[in-house]
Amino acid sequence: MVLLAALAGIPLVANDYWLNAVLIPFLIMSLTALGLNLLMGYAGQASLGSGGFMSVGAYATYNLLLRLPELPLPVSLLLGGIISGLVGVVAGLPSLRIKGFYLVASTLATQFLLEWLFNQYGWFSNYSTSSSISAPRLAFLGHDLSSPAGRYLLTLATVVVVTAVAARLVRSQTGRTWMAIRDMDTAASVIGIPVSAGKLKAFFVSSLVIGIAGALWAFAYLGTVDARSFNLDRSFQVMFAIIIGGMGSVRGNFLGAAFMIFVPILLDHLGGGVFGGAVDPGQLENFQKALFGALIVWFLIKEPRGLAALLSRAWTRLASRINR
Amino acid sequence: MSLWKQKRIMSKAVGLAALALSAAVGTSASAEEAKTQYFPLATFRVGAYASSGIPVWAGEIDYFRYINEVEGGINGIKLVWDECETNWEVEKGVECYERVKAGKNGSPVPIFLPHGDPISKALTEKSVADKIPLVTIAYGRTEAIDGRVFPYSFPVVFSFWSEASSAVNFIAEKVGGKDKLKGLKIATVYHDSPYGKETQVPLAHLAKTYGFEDIQIPVPHPGNEQSAQWAKIRQLKPDWVFLRGWGVMTPVAIKTAAKVGFPVDHIIGGIWSGSEEDVRPAGAVGKGYLAVTPFPAGANFEIHQKLKKYILDKGLSDLKDPKSFGSVYYNSGVDEAIVAVEAIRTAQAHFGVRPINGEEAQWGLEHLDLSEKRLAEIGATGLQQPLKLSAKDHEGGGAGKVLQWDGEKWNVVSNGWVKSDRDLLLPLIYERAAAYAREKGITPRDATN
Numbered sequence: 001m002v003l004l005a006a007l008a009g010i011p012l013v014a015n016d017y018w019l020n021a022v023l024i025p026f027l028i029m030s031l032t033a034l035g036l037n038l039l040m041g042y043a044g045q046a047s048l049g050s051g052g053f054m055s056v057g058a059y060a061t062y063n064l065l066l067r068l069p070e071l072p073l074p075v076s077l078l079l080g081g082i083i084s085g086l087v088g089v090v091a092g093l094p095s096l097r098i099k100g101f102y103l104v105a106s107t108l109a110t111q112f113l114l115e116w117l118f119n120q121y122g123w124f125s126n127y128s129t130s131s132s133i134s135a136p137r138l139a140f141l142g143h144d145l146s147s148p149a150g151r152y153l154l155t156l157a158t159v160v161v162v163t164a165v166a167a168r169l170v171r172s173q174t175g176r177t178w179m180a181i182r183d184m185d186t187a188a189s190v191i192g193i194p195v196s197a198g199k200l201k202a203f204f205v206s207s208l209v210i211g212i213a214g215a216l217w218a219f220a221y222l223g224t225v226d227a228r229s230f231n232l233d234r235s236f237q238v239m240f241a242i243i244i245g246g247m248g249s250v251r252g253n254f255l256g257a258a259f260m261i262f263v264p265i266l267l268d269h270l271g272g273g274v275f276g277g278a279v280d281p282g283q284l285e286n287f288q289k290a291l292f293g294a295l296i297v298w299f300l301i302k303e304p305r306g307l308a309a310l311l312s313r314a315w316t317r318l319a320s321r322i323n324r
Numbered sequence: 325m326s327l328w329k330q331k332r333i334m335s336k337a338v339g340l341a342a343l344a345l346s347a348a349v350g351t352s353a354s355a356e357e358a359k360t361q362y363f364p365l366a367t368f369r370v371g372a373y374a375s376s377g378i379p380v381w382a383g384e385i386d387y388f389r390y391i392n393e394v395e396g397g398i399n400g401i402k403l404v405w406d407e408c409e410t411n412w413e414v415e416k417g418v419e420c421y422e423r424v425k426a427g428k429n430g431s432p433v434p435i436f437l438p439h440g441d442p443i444s445k446a447l448t449e450k451s452v453a454d455k456i457p458l459v460t461i462a463y464g465r466t467e468a469i470d471g472r473v474f475p476y477s478f479p480v481v482f483s484f485w486s487e488a489s490s491a492v493n494f495i496a497e498k499v500g501g502k503d504k505l506k507g508l509k510i511a512t513v514y515h516d517s518p519y520g521k522e523t524q525v526p527l528a529h530l531a532k533t534y535g536f537e538d539i540q541i542p543v544p545h546p547g548n549e550q551s552a553q554w555a556k557i558r559q560l561k562p563d564w565v566f567l568r569g570w571g572v573m574t575p576v577a578i579k580t581a582a583k584v585g586f587p588v589d590h591i592i593g594g595i596w597s598g599s600e601e602d603v604r605p606a607g608a609v610g611k612g613y614l615a616v617t618p619f620p621a622g623a624n625f626e627i628h629q630k631l632k633k634y635i636l637d638k639g640l641s642d643l644k645d646p647k648s649f650g651s652v653y654y655n656s657g658v659d660e661a662i663v664a665v666e667a668i669r670t671a672q673a674h675f676g677v678r679p680i681n682g683e684e685a686q687w688g689l690e691h692l693d694l695s696e697k698r699l700a701e702i703g704a705t706g707l708q709q710p711l712k713l714s715a716k717d718h719e720g721g722g723a724g725k726v727l728q729w730d731g732e733k734w735n736v737v738s739n740g741w742v743k744s745d746r747d748l749l750l751p752l753i754y755e756r757a758a759a760y761a762r763e764k765g766i767t768p769r770d771a772t773n
Contacts, residue, residue, distance in 0.1 A: 020450070021422035025415060066763065116544075119516065126763070131518045132445055137765050147453075222414060224445040226518045229414060265419060268409065282369035282378065285409045289370065 057211025084211020246306025383657020547573025623650025
């Protein structure tokens with residue numbers, strides 16, 4: 001509770017840079033990673049469609065805010081997420097017949113189809129010249145949420161609620177079903193676990209969470225987006241975040257997202273501070289990229305199960321040393 | 325593990341990163357002399373588009389250095405700049421903007437150049453809240469020409485709509501008048517992205533007005549395979565092709581056109597299909613290719629003589645490859661720097677000779693008047709078109725020159741600047757801006773102030 005208050009109190013001390021460029025994208029990336037982790041880490045269904053589902057959430061929420069302005073913001077967000085979840089169920093149908101790399105290929109098709117769809121049909125973006133969408137006024141209960149602090153609190157509240165629900169869900173019957181499917185789906189179906197329903201449910205919940213994250217990405221973070229903001233690179237970024245953070249772990253999402261968002265920025269600041277002016281800026285940039293890649297490799301060698309496992313191992317070691 | 329515990333661990337990680345980050349920020353600040361004008365540059369020296377970016381910064385930085393070294397700054401106020409790498413990605417662009425927007429060592433940010441169409445769109449509203457004008461030459465949101473709705477967005481010089489109209493007017497110049505456009509077939513081969521689709525509305529309107537047939541053919545990103553599109557061209561037999569590409573799409577289009585036998589001198593490239601970097605990879609078949617641009621290539625403008633004498637020959641240039649001196653992208657950097665410097669100068673004339681902040685620079689931009697006379701003083705006659713901005717008109721120029729590739733370099737083949745039909749298109753642009761204002765609940769500013 002104290003910590004929640006501290007997180008909510010951040011806008012009082014942090015400046016716009018921290019909110020807009022670091023914390024908001026970190027929180028949203030964590031949420032997206034959580035969505036994919038439910039599907040991939042818990043239910044074992046690999047997907048490269050995260051970017052596509054983010055765009056469904058963003059475009060659906062945009063249209064709800066635009067065409068049904070009387071709906072309160074959280075309802076529009078949730079409905080946008082539900083629409084994305086339903087699209088996720090359709091995209092998940094192939095998972096009933098295929099798995100592994102074949103499923104990855106079919107979700108890849110979903111990703112490209114969705115990106116094409118929003119670029120192609122003007123209706124989704126209200127016939128804007130550049131088929132980009134931008135947030136109508138963000139307000140809830142009469143409070144204007146368009147300031148950096150307002151957008152941060154909106155993001156934080158959403159992430160906390162969704163994470164709480166997801167954390168309960170993975171410990172419920174549903175979560176156990178998913179893990180049974182992940183570990184061995186034949187055995188799961190033999191002992192009477194509804195495999196097909198479980199898979200589709202995983203696609204629904206995962207896409208719902210990713211859809212909400214997509215809407216936040218569009219409106220609370222960037223302000224204006226087009227379908228390209230949710231391209232395949234985004235899907236890969238989310239997948240890397242959960243691989244680095246730890247599959248099948250809720251806090252791994254936050255660790256992975258932190259790694260993906262903070263480390264490049266940190267390297268950039270360090271590079272600028274240490275070598276600024278002395279080294280060619282282009283070379284410096286390339287060096288940072290290489291270093292980031294090397295760090296990923298190093299972490300995965302140290303702990304293939306991700307930062308979450310690394311952290312809990314360190315924690316156990318520390319605890320045992322204290323107890324001794 | 326309980327949620328509370330997870331939060332605690334997460335916040336620890338955040339705290340650690342925060343500590344490290346703030347330490348890094350702290351070291352990067354060094355004492356600068358007082359009374360300097362900060363001018364942050366968002367660059368993309370790595371990533372997919374780096375080859376087109378690198379000469380742009382060279383042109384920009386060379387002109388800034390010229391202003392500092394030879395003219396002693398803008399009325400004595402020297403420019404200082406630092407770079408922030410965006411990779412041409414929106415998220416990095418937003419991060420850069422947030423990093424620099426507060427200014428440096430007490431010197432405010434007068435103007436931000438987003439250098440990337442999606443970045444400029446993401447910053448549209450943030451820049452209004454922060455009162456920092458975004459100058460987007462030859463890209464950005466076309467509706468932002470209406471400064472009453474978009475007070476801090478400046479798509480100056482040449483919008484995509486003007487680009488399309490100039491290309492059509494050049495065709496008219498070639499066929500002997502606008503009345504001869506009737507019955508012609510003009511096919512637009514475009515990058516299938518928001519940027520590529522920007523010219524559909526103005527071209528449809530122009531087609532209706534002048535009676536030519538408007539054919540639109542999309543090329544999916546990145547455009548390295550275009551047989552289907554050009555087969556369609558062969559079948560439809562258009563008189564002219566307007567090519568709106570980006571990156572690898574342009575050279576592939578030129579090569580594929582040659583394969584299907586479409587005459588290269590009837591292909592007019594758009595702004596971002598009209599640089600040396602676009603046409604050189606196409607090889608010999610690119611000879612005769614046309615392009616409409618607000619940045620005419622060439623190293624013989626007066627300002628180039630000065631840049632060569634004071635910057636390049638003294639080894640002060642940012643240019644790695646001296647061959648790029650006077651290229652389209654280098655000149656675009658010079659152009660952009662001229663507009664920025666002159667806007668700051670205009671603001672100084674009104675607010676006093678000192679570092680200018682964003683709000684003052686916005687006034688400076690809206691009162692910018694780059695007349696023929698002023699351009700001659702700068703040495704940019706022929707390089708930059710006369711430009712007069714106002715609250716109602718954030719574009720100002722709206723003309724382009726058409727260049728032709730002779731296998732080695734670009735030559736201007738149009739009759740000077742080809743004006744676009746701004747009178748015809750502005751009402752449509754204002755309509756779109758008004759629709760945007762309604763959607764966002766913005767009350768347009770009074771244009772008289």
